[in-house]
Amino acid sequence: MGTTCLRAAGAVLLTVLAWSLHGTTPAHAATTDFRGVNWADERDNFVDGVLVLGGLSTSDSYATTQAKADRILSGFQSNLGANTVRLPVNYATVSGSYWNSYTGAIDTAVSKGMKVILSYWESAGSRNGTVDDLNQFWAMWQTIVAKYGGTSLVHFEPMNEPYAYSDADWKNLAAQWLSNYPSVPRGRVVISGAGYNQRLITIGSDSRFDGTLISRHIYQFFDTARTTEDSWREALRTSVGGYAGRVLITEWGAPMTDGRDYNAPGDGDSFVAFVRGVAAEARALQLGTVYWPGVRPNDWYRLQTINGTGTALSLTTTSASGRDQLRQSWGLDAATPYHRVTARHSGKVMDVVSASTANNAEIKQYAWNGGGNQKWLFQDAGGGYYRLISQNSGKCLDVAGASTADGANVIQYTCGTGTNQQWQWAATGSYFQLRARHSGKCLDVAGASTADGADIHQYTCGTGTNQQWSRATTP
Structure with a gap:
């Protein structure tokens, strides 16, 4: 009408x-x-x-x-x-x-x-x-x-x-x-x-x-x-x-x-x-x-x-x-600041591929372009953990299948109460690691690649700069 x-x-x-x-x-x-x-x-x-x-x-x-x-x-x-x-x-x-x-x-x-x-x-x-x-x-x-x-x-x-x-x-x-x-x-x-x-x-x-x-x-x-x-x-x-x-x-x-x-x-x-x-x-x-x-x-x-x-x-x-x-x-908190999350080793940011709003969409690193698929809300999940929610889709950063294995895929999925969607923002010097609550493993850029499209998964925490992240508020 x-x-x-x-x-x-x-x-x-x-x-x-x-x-x-x-x-x-x-x-x-x-x-x-x-x-x-x-x-x-x-x-x-x-x-x-x-x-x-x-x-x-x-x-x-x-x-x-x-x-x-x-x-x-x-x-x-x-x-x-x-x-x-x-x-x-x-x-x-x-x-x-x-x-x-x-x-x-x-x-x-x-x-x-x-x-x-x-x-x-x-x-x-x-x-x-x-x-x-x-x-x-x-x-x-x-x-x-x-x-x-x-x-x-x-x-x-x-x-x-x-x-x-x-x-x-x-x-x-x-x-x-x-x-x-x-x-x-x-x-x-x-x-x-x-x-x-x-x-x-x-x-x-x-x-x-x-x-x-x-x-x-x-x-x-x-x-x-x-x-x-x-x-x-x-x-x-x-x-x-x-x-x-x-x-x-x-x-x-x-x-x-x-x-x-x-x-x-x-x-x-x-x-x-x-x-x-x-x-x-x-x-x-x-x-x-x-x-x-x-x-x-x-x-x-x-x-x-x-x-x-x-x-x-x-x-x-x-x-x-x-x-x-x-x-x-929609249940999305517009007044809460969103962040770009940047890998130390590459200077590239965490990105939902193709600005997808679908469950199971892949998380990769890409050069910053200001898209909503590169902006993340840190929502308090209690106990010092956060849910990372994509501005574009409203879905959460998620370890697929709640796997505890090294190399387990990281995706976006409808937000829930699962500990595979809860992340600790843990200081390591002037940068931070993102540690999955269910596995204790770190968000990691596979192979320490600096290329656009490089996969982001979980891996045993170490000292590599491909596991070190910074965040900055975005418009």
Whole structure:
């Protein structure tokens, strides 16, 4: 929905129902692994004809779309720490020749380890809160599910804001979607709350939707009588009920181009109160959130602006305080300083390869470039140990499989309580060693290499400068 038209926005509340166990990393029953933004059409996603995401063109080939998408998605990852993107679909886009090009954006997101939420939007000409044409609707979803049903990072939201249906009628239609596509795992289906994705309990309490995620939309203009942070926290908490483990906010947003300070308590400004209240309660309930919009040209709610032409695109942040509150909603501490961690022997820094946000992504050394994948938060884990959390992914520095062997691989993985994710910052002269709590071994650049891309693993602690590190705060 378009914020310029006071679109009924939404907060989708998703649940991660199944987590892979990795070493000593525990399962986590929350949707916080969804840290997302919407990538939208400049005209809003209610369009007649094909959808054209900001920065793309109907004349783009598949390869050109991939090249542009790579730059935009990399911006979401580096500037915000996002790992999820929500994209619109409609019949005109999926049934026509442009679909091949459009899939370049989806495929690129998947290749970068990002989750993708595909959501059906009505056309502008027949926008009334119901599906435009049921035959076309089912044909569209058949095409999408046939292509992406087996892609674990792709999630399906049958309809955005089904506001004209009664609760019973909407649930019957959503249940029919599940019946039509039984091969799609329930945990990858996002069922919109009734109305403007607001009434969640009616979905959560219906056994036909057991195992699915539930989508919530929330905007300041949904309830202008609320003017305090506490009132917005109460509104979100009440709507979620007992289903926090399944709820994902897929739309929420506020003005980001007019200089408001969202980091200062603001019960005198209804938008500031809204953003701070929703961010705080989403974090408390451990809800994933997907901001509207990450990119939508000329939308005053946008958090990123596209720069450049052709495939030479980049993103800049419109509001640093808005970004901080989004990261607050994700459970990431924007106010806490991040560090570059530099190897003494090479002068190169600890880096998550290719700015990946995926579990098991490799840790290597590379020359400093200022990317979020080279910035690390030292989070107190107790007992003199720290978790090292990547700014880009929100994931932790981890010894794979909790191995105690020399040469064991060091990766990033979803943060947990495992001691294979806890590191001692131990002084050795004017430098420091990073010692894994579970093994007592040191973070080590393999073979004392000075090359870009050299592997970082654990090894028995010694006196080598390839095991000695310094840290410095970064912007």
